[in-house]
Amino acid sequence: MDDTVALNPAARESVRSGENGPVGEHYFTAEPGAPVRPREVEFSIGGDEYTLTSAGGVFSADRLDTGTTVLLKKGDLPTAATTGTLLDxxxxxxxxxxxxxxxxxxxxxxxxxxxxxxxxxxxxxAQRLGVSERVRVAEPDAVPETVEFAQIWSNPPIRIGKPELHELLLRWLPRLAPDGVAWLVVGRHKGADSLQAWLNEQGWHTDRHASGSGFRVLKVTRPQAL
Structure with a gap:
């Protein structure tokens, strides 16, 4: 989540001191060394209240970060009629x-x-909210290649650098179903417009869906032929 979360193990990005762990630890660290120190994060989306447990060594452990807030408030969230498989x-x-x-x-x-x-x-x-029977939690390599997604939601890691970010997106966007959609949030001053242009150059239909608090919400659909 946000521009400092990395899913690509080749990338390197330091955690801000005092937010989610000591300087030198990385958001992509498989086994974070920061003290756990559980805490609760409360937020409201679409009229629903959420209270979740977070911990040190996890991104934005003390609050719902701004980018994710913008994404959830301005993206077209699924409804009770939505079926299929979704990816966070x-x-x-x-x-x-x-x-x-x-x-x-x-x-x-x-x-x-x-x-x-x-x-x-x-x-x-997921257990706390009673949705664990429908939530599959996994490291990236544990997601079967046969699984395709009706929706992908992400606050992608801009600061890992363009090559690594592009590699990340080109790994997961092709997993969209033919009529699937990806919702991405990117800082306006952290490459949102250039990322949108690059995605379009790659053949992905990418629109600027909304903006807020210095972030762009991009709506991405797969090309007609992949």
Whole structure:
């Protein structure tokens, strides 16, 4: 989640001191060394209130970060009629996953993160909200290649660098169903417009769906032929 969460193990991005762990630890760290220090994060999306448990060593452990807030408030969230399989790419402690699972009771949600602590807290939050039977939590390589997604939701890791970010997106966007849609949130001053242009150059139909608090919400659909 946000521009410092990395799912590509080749990337390197330092955690801000005092937010989610000591300087030098990385959001993509599989086994974070920061003290766990559980805490609760409360937020409201679409009129629903959420109280989730987070911990040190997990991205934005103390609050719902701005980018994810913009994504969830301005993207077209699934409804009770939504079916199929949804993906939360870079799930952290699971705020996007919980919103998707609660709003789409007929859908299955995959929550993907390399951070083992993030996955542990996502699983715990899914149990807490009573949606664990529809939430699959996994590291990236554990998602079967045969699984395709009706929707992908992500706050992608801009700061890992363009090559790594492009590799990440080209790994997961082709997993969209033919009529699937991906919702991405990117900082306006952190390459949102250039990323939109690059995605369009790759053949992905990418629109600027909304803007808010310095972020763009991009709507991405797959090309006619892939």
């Amino acid at each position: 790419l870079g799930c952290g402690y699971g705020p996007i996953t919980m919103v998707l699972a609660r709003r789409a009771p007929q859908a299955q949600v995959w929550a993907v993160d390399v951070n083992s602590r993030a996955r542990e807290f996502t699983e715990a939050n």
